[in-house]
Amino acid sequence: MRWTLKPIPPSEKVKSLANTLKIDPVLASLLVQRGIETYDQAKQFFRPSFKDLHDPFLMKDMDKAVARIEKAFENNENILVYGDYDVDGTTSVALMASYLKTKHEQVYTYIPDRYDEGYGVSYKGIEFAHENDFTLIIALDCGIKAIEKVAHAKTLGVDFIICDHHRPGDEIPDAVAVLDPKRQDCNYPYKELCGCGVGFKLIQALASKEGKTAEDLTEYLDLVATAIGADIVPIDGENRALAYFGLQVVNTTPRPGIQAILKQVHKTEFTITDVVFIVAPRINAAGRMKHGNYAVTLLMETDEKAAEAYAEDINNYNLDRRETDKQITQEALQQIEDHNEQDRLTTVVYHESWHKGVIGIVASRLTETYYRPTLVFTKSGDKLAASARSVKGFDVYNALEACQEHIEQFGGHKYAAGLTLAEENYEAFKLAFEAEVSKTIDRNLLTPEIQIDAQIDLEQITPKFYRILKQFAPYGPSNMSPVFMTENLVDTGYGKCVGADETHLRLTVKQPPSPSQMVCIGFGLGEKLALTTDGKPFSAIYSIDENEWQGNVSLQLKLRDVK
The missing domain is CATH 1.10.8 (Helicase, Ruva Protein; domain 3)
Known part of the structure; x- marks a missing residue:
């Protein structure tokens, strides 16, 4: 580190x-x-307000989107709400469809099959719309690059409204409206909304026509907060307000589907981190292991008993997903070793039988082991499909763009992307990607960095200090949980390895001459025990949180590293 x-x-x-x-x-x-x-x-x-939310009509094409939906209401048209199979996509579809159903009966949902149709707008989805008499598709969290598909839909008499937040290409699809704050010609003041956030702006615009405000739409914000956390967008500006109020809904009146998931764990108060590690993986597991429709059904369910049954199924998919990604990660690590690829600047691995639904998770796991830009490929029909993950500070999207002569399709963000290519191009792509990264990456980025916000002494950590610090949440990119460093710590004699496999470190430390002591927990830091218990002073970096044990709440240090 x-x-x-x-x-x-x-x-x-x-x-x-x-x-x-x-x-x-x-x-x-x-x-x-x-x-x-x-x-x-x-x-x-510290006190986010609904007044912090921008006027939705500042977004390019918002007026056109609202006018087209109002026309669909008037003409009694069938509306298809279409979204991707990940958390941002399924929450977006649930949000938009739930809202539209309060105004209009003929609203249906469509999630593409991860394996049969792949990411984003599909020809199969358009054919489904055409055959079933849908004249309007509202696509969420996808569509910004679907130039040919939107044009094809137009020839069939199917209109598109696109709500996306991914980077557009050189051309914008010829849809009725394209809502994307990252459009070059869009002057919307906040650029970092997730797909569900863009969907929320559209329902905010529709509601404003009836004299309603964003505050009247609070019940939908549990979905928005879940998408913000899961999609790892910055939690500043408008996203901070949306996440803040969304978490209040999660903790007080969540929709039955989210409540059913939260019931599976024993906690009283949920943070954005809990949403990311408890709610998001389960929603994602439906699309990974079965079909994204299950997640939308769960999120739109209004009956508590039915929601609990769906949540139980989805939890089982999540358990299957965990087993699968663990096995594939082991196989991928073995492949890197067998091919002697430990010293490369990139990780690119492939096996035709790997489960397409978990290759993104495996890419993240491999990045934790060999800290470098990573791609995990599997067979998808007659093509190869991959998930890409990057290291902090390196734009993997740009690197893929530089290799696009070998790629058929790609899209995504700075740190996470997806692509497909022909099998015969795999080896050439692998070489080109390694060459591109070697040429452009700063070698320092290949060692994980922990940024420390401030150096403090243990005695500065008081209940009042923590009470104010707690109000810095919700945390996420652009507002990460503050990380502190303290020097000259000594173990008080209670240091030990804990956990089923003893991989975690638990210490009680003090900083002489002060007598005050703090309990520390370091997940995955068990191997550092000898370094901290030999009586010599050491330095630690950590965040501060609360430990709840048998009804007692105390402050503890969550160690990130020691030396």
Whole structure:
């Protein structure tokens, strides 16, 4: 691990903000690092408001989208709500279809089959719409690159409204409306919405025609918060407000489908991290192991008993998914070893039998082991399909763009993408990708970096300090959970390895001469036990959280690394 201490913000700004807010200078420093320097900015950060949400009509084509949907209502048209099979796609479809069904009876949903149709808008989906008399498709979390498919639909008399957040290509599809804040010609003030966020802006625009505000749509925000967490979009600006209010819904009045998932774990309060690690994998598992329709059905179910039955099924898919990804990860690691590819700058592996539904997870796992841009391929029909994952600071989308002569189709983000290619192009692509990454990557990026927000002493961690720190949540990109460093720690004699396989580290530490002690837990850090229990002082980096045990709540340090 590379330990990097973030630049210390200008002391006069920190001092001024600490005095204004009457808070610890360390907390003021964390705020200044996040671009918060005034009382008003701090108020907006700590107390998000529905007023922070932008006018949806600032988004390019929003007026056209609303007009076309209103026309569909008037003409009693069949509307097909179409979305991708991942969390962002299925939550988007559930959100849009649930809302439209309150206004119009003929609203149906369609999720493409991951294996038969692949990612995004498919010809099969368009044929389904045409054959079943749908004249309007609202595509969510996909469609920005579906130029030929949207044109084909038009010849069949099927209109498209696209709600996407992925980067457009050079050409925009010829749809009735294309809502995507990343369009070059879109002046919408916030660019980082997820697909479900763009869908929410569309229902906000529709509701405004009846004099309703975003606050009147609060019941849909549990879906938006789930998508924001799962899609790893920045949690700043508008996303922060949407996630903040969405988590309130998750914790108070979640829809029966989300409530049924949350019932499977024993917790009282859920954070965005819980949404990412509890709700999202289960929703995703439906599309990975069975079909994304199961997730949409669960998320739209209004009966609690029925929702619990669906959630039970989906939990079983998730258990199958875990077994499958564990096995494939082991096979992929063996392949890297067998081919002597440990010293490359990229990981590119392929086996025709690997389950297409979990190759993205496997790519993430391999990135944890060999910290470098990673692609995992499997057979998909007569093509090869891959999921790509990157390391912090390296744009894998741009690297794929540079190799596109070998690729048939690709799309995605800076850190995660998907692609298909012809089998005969696999070896050439593998060489080209390694060459491109070798040419463009800063070698420092191949060592995982932990950025440290501030260096503090143990005695600064008081209940009041933590109470304010807790209000920095919800955490995510652009507002990560603050990471601290403390030097000269010593173990008080209780250090040990814990967990079923003893891979985790549990310590009780103090920082002489202060007598105050803190319990630390370091997941996956068991091998560092000897380094911390030999009586010599050590440094640690950690985040601060609460440990709940037998009804007692205490502060603890969640270790990230020690040395």
